[in-house]
Amino acid sequence: MSKADWDRLKAMTEEEINAAALSDPDCPPLTEEQLSRFKRVNAIKDIRGRLGMTQAAFSAAFRLPLSTVRDWEQGRTVPDAPARTLLTAIARDPETMRRLVGGEAA
Template sequence: MTMQDGKTPQSDWARVDAMTDEEAEANALSDPDNPPMTGEQLRAAPRMPQVKVIRRALRLTQEEFSARYRIPLGTLRDWEQGRSEPDQPAKAYLKVIAVDPDGTAAALRKSA
């Protein structure tokens, strides 16, 4: 969106920050270009794989995460892109990584 003078309008973040939760929700619901998703749409929406959330939280690239936690890069990519899902032992391992990423990495270094 551009204004008549050719400039892009700036967001008034102070105004947004001053809104109550109720005002912000009413404002969001009134936007005809971006209606809220229905419960059915939310259930059908693709979810970000948990491994990707963990990796991003650690600020690691796929290659770094793969090397640090000894997960084959192809497997990691398959998990993140939804081509396959981690099995139960892998899910447990990912949970351990999420809870103690540095301790997990240190334990793997000691066993090398």
């Protein structure tokens, strides 16, 4: 966006921003039915997949209990805030995180 676009946006109220978003022909609001068909992405499975690691290898590399990794991926439990922070750090720099936690080499 240009500076003029940002300035125009900053001058708008929340109501004006919402009205503009709703009237955008390139991005109409989704219906409840459309939203219900969305599939939530499993962050840990996505991270592990991008690293090309098995659950066991991921668990060993980042010193996480294998059962915890499995529970997160299968939706039995949800990572708490510290675990989500760790997963974010792993996604951003997996090799550094592996070294920091003292896990096994992948």
